[in-house]
Amino acid sequence: NAGVTQTPKFQVLKTGQSMTLQCAQDMNHNSMYWYRQDPGMGLRLIYYSASEGTTDKGEVPNGYNVSRLNKREFSLRLESAAPSQTSVYFCASSEGGTWSYEQYFGPGTRLTVT
């Protein structure tokens, strides 16, 4: 079991460029999430998908779009990157959307926008 995988691990973009962060999980989890982590801010939820076919905004969705491609895959797209989007991005999954399920995290993508 690979768990949650993310690609790429590192990326440098110029302002205005676009890119898609890929995430896949092999645990047959229903729910998937995208977070960003900035120094001193903890993890902030960008978007989530409670189940295949649904996506919803989290705390900081502006500048991002997501696609739940199938049950395994959940991608995050930056259409026009800005320096404020420099961050570490984590994808996570959990078995369900209720209160008792822990999340499993991918290794993260370190994104720098110049």
Added chain:
Amino acid sequence: AQKITQTQPGMFVQEKEAVTLDCTYDTSDPSYGLFWYKQPSSGEMIFLIYQGSYDQQNATEGRYSLNFQKARKSANLVISASQLGDSAMYFCAMREPLASGGSYIPTFGRGTSLIVHP
């Protein structure tokens, strides 16, 4: 107002001693879950321990225990017999239902950096 508050930005502990990392939370829903995650310097997020709002006993997982005081809305992590490998960031998180109903969305605190001295 923050849903999860971790008031200790940094903590130091001597190897083999116990340490408590504080976490308070804010929710009006009776059904919620509390989680602790560890993030070592390598960056990955590792799940440590879970406490449900209806659980009568404090959760324990090896050297980790969660001191759950529901009335005070507190969910402190206790690490017994600290080891050098415990040096990391520790995040407290809560899952509670959305105001609109449906999913239980996790919210994370800002973290506490723990350094274990030999």
